[in-house]
Amino acid sequence: QVQLQESGPGLVKPSQTLSLTCTVSGGAINRGTYYWDWIRQPAGKGLEWIGRIYTSGSTDYNPSLKSRVTISLDTSKSQFSLKLTSVTAADTAVYYCARQDDSSGHAPFDYWGLGTLVTVSS
Amino acid sequence: DIVMTQSPDSLAVSLGERATINCRSSQSVLYSTRNKNYLAWYQQKPGQPPKLLISWASTRESGVPDRFSGSGSGTDFTLTISSLQPEDVAVYYCQQYFNTPRTFGQGTKVEIK
Numbered sequence: 001q002v003q004l005q006e007s008g009p010g011l012v013k014p015s016q017t018l019s020l021t022c023t024v025s026g027g028a029i030n031r032g033t034y035y036w037d038w039i040r041q042p043a044g045k046g047l048e049w050i051g052r053i054y055t056s057g058s059t060d061y062n063p064s065l066k067s068r069v070t071i072s073l074d075t076s077k078s079q080f081s082l083k084l085t086s087v088t089a090a091d092t093a094v095y096y097c098a099r100q101d102d103s104s105g106h107a108p109f110d111y112w113g114l115g116t117l118v119t120v121s122s
Numbered sequence: 123d124i125v126m127t128q129s130p131d132s133l134a135v136s137l138g139e140r141a142t143i144n145c146r147s148s149q150s151v152l153y154s155t156r157n158k159n160y161l162a163w164y165q166q167k168p169g170q171p172p173k174l175l176i177s178w179a180s181t182r183e184s185g186v187p188d189r190f191s192g193s194g195s196g197t198d199f200t201l202t203i204s205s206l207q208p209e210d211v212a213v214y215y216c217q218q219y220f221n222t223p224r225t226f227g228q229g230t231k232v233e234i235k
Binding site for chain 1: 123147153160162164170171172173174179181217219221222223224225226227228229
């Protein structure tokens with residue numbers, strides 16, 4: 001059974017960089033059909049897709065965040081990571097990692113991590 | 123971006139009754155070459171991540187009770203819970219995976235009347 005687990009600081013100061021890691025267990029991270037995604041959800045609000053990375057290392061980002069986001073993959077550790085720069089209070093949210101399984105890249109999110117709350121505050 | 127709009131924002135249904143949630147996309151999510159609608163439905167309970175219920179607009183995931191069904195094509199979709207159970211109280215989201223950025227509806231909160 002595939003499991004995803006987010007980790008990282010729960011508190012980040014304004015203007016600093018948010019860094020999170022998702023560890024994948026129970027399955028290969030580098031299978032050729034997998035995309036690995038980050039999604040966030042402010043408290044009491046809806047879901048916002050941040051971006052994704054393919055096992056080849058290619059990435060897609062939400063244009064609304066693209067200038068501040070980097071997603072990377074470390075297959076040796078079965079991890080992928082999110083960096084979001086210049087954070088503000090508007091970036092306070094629960095951050096989820098998730099998986100898409102289709103070589104075309106067109107697939108729903110079939111596995112999710114439990115989520116980690118990141119608060120941006122001084 | 124493809125905008126996903128759900129209706130209603132919330133609904134209260136008696137136990138055993140039908141619940142219907144609608145989702146409309148601002149452009150078609152039907153990929154004609156594969157004849158597939160790139161539309162998913164998720165259920166989210168408090169403090170939990172979303173759970174995938176239905177993919178390709180109408181394919182129920184393994185283990186999802188058959189009281190959940192999805193229908194529709196192109197730009198208009200429906201999630202139906204045929205007989206509401208206490209454990210179905212949740213927020214439901216539709217999501218398109220036709221284009222990036224991936225986008226979700228705003229969510230529909232389902233409660234017991």
